[in-house]
Amino acid sequence: MxxxxxxxxxxxxxxxxxxxxxxxxxxxxxxxxxxxxxxxxxxxxxxxxxxxxxxxxxxxxxxxxxxxxxxxxxxxxxxxxxxxxxxxxxxxxxxxxxxxxxxxxxxxxxxxxxxxxxxxxxxxxxxxxxxxxxxxxxxxxxxxxxxxxxxxxxxxxxxxxxxxxxxxxxxxxxxxxxxxxxxxxxxxxxxxxxxxxxxxxxxxxxxxxxxxxxxxxxxxxxxxxxxxxxxxxxxxxxxxxxxxxxxxxxLFAELAQHANDMAAILRAGCSAAQLSFLIDSPSNQIFPILPNYLITELQKSYSFLIWEKVDSTHSAIRLVTSWATKEEEVRSFVKAIKQIVDAKRVI
Missing domain, CATH: 3.40.640.10 (Type I PLP-dependent aspartate aminotransferase-like (Major domain))
Incomplete structure (x- = not known):
């Protein structure tokens, strides 16, 4: 997790x-x-x-x-x-x-x-x-x-x-x-x-x-x-x-820059999956809006906050990156979104 x-x-x-x-x-x-x-x-x-x-x-x-x-x-x-x-x-x-x-x-x-x-x-x-x-x-x-x-x-x-x-x-x-x-x-x-x-x-x-x-x-x-x-x-x-x-x-700036860079990868991955965002947040916190089924699947491997309910089938989540966030985990998360969304579309 x-x-x-x-x-x-x-x-x-x-x-x-x-x-x-x-x-x-x-x-x-x-x-x-x-x-x-x-x-x-x-x-x-x-x-x-x-x-x-x-x-x-x-x-x-x-x-x-x-x-x-x-x-x-x-x-x-x-x-x-x-x-x-x-x-x-x-x-x-x-x-x-x-x-x-x-x-x-x-x-x-x-x-x-x-x-x-x-x-x-x-x-x-x-x-x-x-x-x-x-x-x-x-x-x-x-x-x-x-x-x-x-x-x-x-x-x-x-x-x-x-x-x-x-x-x-x-x-x-x-x-x-x-x-x-x-x-x-x-x-x-x-x-x-x-x-x-x-x-x-x-x-x-x-x-x-x-x-x-x-x-x-x-x-x-x-x-x-x-x-x-x-x-x-x-x-x-x-x-x-x-x-x-x-x-x-x-060092202070380097650590903050890393957190922002990791958030940018998450942001780009969510955009590529055609997900919208609750707010434009150009920092180390992003708030993508996900279908609830996608949230449920992602929670099997990742922890994050469900920020607010958007409608009966969608919620905004908060993803936060840090000075120590691993790039491979970020890319794995983005890949998981694509795989789950693609599988749903096939069904």
Missing amino acids: YSFKNDYAEGAHPRILQALMESNFVQEDGYGGDQFTQKAIDILKQKLENTEVDIHLLSGGTQTNLTAISAFLRPHEAVIATSAGHVFTHETGAIEATGHKVISVETEDGKLNPAQIKEVLDLHTDEHMVKPKLVYISNSTEIGSIYNKRELTDLKEFCKEHNLLLYMDGARLGSALCSTENDLKLSDISTLVDAFYIGGTKNGALLGEALVICRNSLKEDFRFQLKQKGALLAKGRLLGIQFYELFKDD
């Missing part, structure tokens, strides 16, 4: 494991005060071409989102997100548990635009309602779409005009930046958002996300917030070692 369910089914890239082994008996200070974490922060600032940002390393995406968002907002302030947004659908109400409402917006492509945000602002007009303050976006989104530079610039300008914070979830940022449709550079992002994170968990690390705080007013006392939320890791070196290894050369 080969899995296309997610991009964190494997452990970590061998270079990361080797770096962890080689440094294992080096004694270091805790809580991010180690040389490895400082080297990781320094290299990230170089890649961002921005030495003014603050960077904090955390263990996971939900932990990063709830720690950052709750720190950035006052008690009566709320988050705006798409209905597919991770903070709205897949974090067990973590943001709400910190006391902040998440206002959802229905979108077809998983992305927010200024007009949609304006509608929310127009509905929240006085102190009897929560005050929308932070715009949450993901790149790539939860349904595989990506933001281009013009879209992100438009969001930045709108948020600045309306005194809103713009926060980007970058769990799959590597895949977004390596997409053939992308025109953003990593160095662009710190000039266009107030805070964002670079996902390691879904791009070759054992665990870890690098939170980048770009807006000066959000930086003060953030380590206190980390400690209070249980996010200040005693063995912070484990995160520092991994991010330094990912960014000291081009």
Whole structure:
């Protein structure tokens, strides 16, 4: 049984494991005060071409989102997100548990635009309602779409005009930046958002996300917030070692590119079998629409998520590729689709 369910089914890239082994008996200070974490922060600032940002390393995406968002907002302030947004659908109400409402917006492509945000602002007009303050976006989104530079610039300008914070979830940022449709550079992002994170968990690390705080007013006392939320890791070196290894050369991009290349093979194979797609997703997640009989047959050898029912005989599935996805398994999956579809046509 080969899995296309997610991009964190494997452990970590061998270079990361080797770096962890080689440094294992080096004694270091805790809580991010180690040389490895400082080297990781320094290299990230170089890649961002921005030495003014603050960077904090955390263990996971939900932990990063709830720690950052709750720190950035006052008690009566709320988050705006798409209905597919991770903070709205897949974090067990973590943001709400910190006391902040998440206002959802229905979108077809998983992305927010200024007009949609304006509608929310127009509905929240006085102190009897929560005050929308932070715009949450993901790149790539939860349904595989990506933001281009013009879209992100438009969001930045709108948020600045309306005194809103713009926060980007970058769990799959590597895949977004390596997409053939992308025109953003990593160095662009710190000039266009107030805070964002670079996902390691879904791009070759054992665990870890690098939170980048770009807006000066959000930086003060953030380590206190980390400690209070249980996010200040005693063995912070484990995160520092991994991010330094990912960014000291081009490993981060290479791993994301591999995931995208494997998704491209799946996408082409589904298209060749005359399958349609729920959404155009130029990243490492694709959402082909399959006849239910084909899904049943494929599930005998492969695992994946059934995303949503399309009609009585068809459903959209989610296929996710990773830094470690084997090309032979991808081609085997494509071949299985063709064989099953051809056999059905003969019958």
